[in-house]
Amino acid sequence: MADETIADAWKDAEKLLTKGKTNGALELLRKVDPDGKEATTLRIAGQAIHMQAGKSNSNSEYRKAAKLLRDAVKMNPRDKQSNALYNQLLNEMQDKRISETVIPRLFNDGTPTPAGLFAVVAALLLVLAAVQFAQADDKFEDGEAVMRVTWTDDSGVFHDEKVTIALHRAEAPLHVENFMLLAEDGKYDNVIFHRVIGDNEQTPDFDPFMIQGGDFEYNSGSGGYAAKWYGYCNGKTTNQEGVEYTRETCQINQWTVPGEHTNGLRHGVGSLAAAHAGLNTDGSQFYIVPTGSDPCWLDGDQVQVGGGSCTEDKNKDCSSQSCHTVYGTVTDGQEHIDAIATVATQSDKPNNAVTIVSIEITEDGIIDGSPWYQFW
Structure with a gap:
């Protein structure tokens, strides 16, 4: 039976949830039951994360909440609250088409599921191949962002649409982290796409090219900076005297992200890439590629040879030629980018404002290898 201190903490945590x-509730639970040994702790923690989800x-x-509630039910099958919350969550996840686990469950209360039986056979075939991936980077996977954009088209019709973007954190961890931090801090809220070089009569030579935004300072293309200190001050690591910059000696509006243009990702339809003013000067600005555009010369390993075509050049000098980091891809709503x-x-600025209302990060792309009790 739980002691009085933990019982009081449960009551306080439930009050915080209301x-x-x-x-606040999760922090309180971590203090009194850091290893998650009590079923009630797991139930309240699961409820809190369900609310966050x-x-x-x-x-x-959603999956973290489901695991906590599932474990709470296993610890105390007679707890009606845990059972009710768990069933409610499973129904909600089913409606949203979210599986309870990323990988199908192989056993259910000790009994192999059909997926489990299949896995036994598949494991025998894959065991040798698995050795090849032993050194693979399993820290990151794709994250996800949902961008809400509003604009009025040339016919006077108002649009309010959403664009879903996969964020390739494994390939561009610094850029994706920077983008996520800025989005979560609200820096992109109500920022415009200040530069559109697309499919219109004003830009016949660049039909189409890209749409660019993210300047949360001036909405003009002259501002914006990194969300945190990445070791670069306007593209440099040292000043003119050779003294290394630090977060204290570099003004915040000069913080930049080093290029990750050698990550193997190339520009294509729907690519999200970092805009910059030179090597390692990536900040908050980005651009998205519309359908019909192939800016291959912006890749870190390609140069233009004429007529819009490119050829591979592994020795491309990115200090004097354009090399931009691709770190995302539109997965839903490309038609809105094209519109x-x-x-x-x-002068490349839309006559009617195209506004990023918000950018919501729906998946952080971090593979959680923590023990179960650290989920909350």
């Missing part, structure tokens, strides 16, 4: 203070719509959050690329512009 006020929507999920993080409802706001973030994150698949991983934005058709709006009328003056």
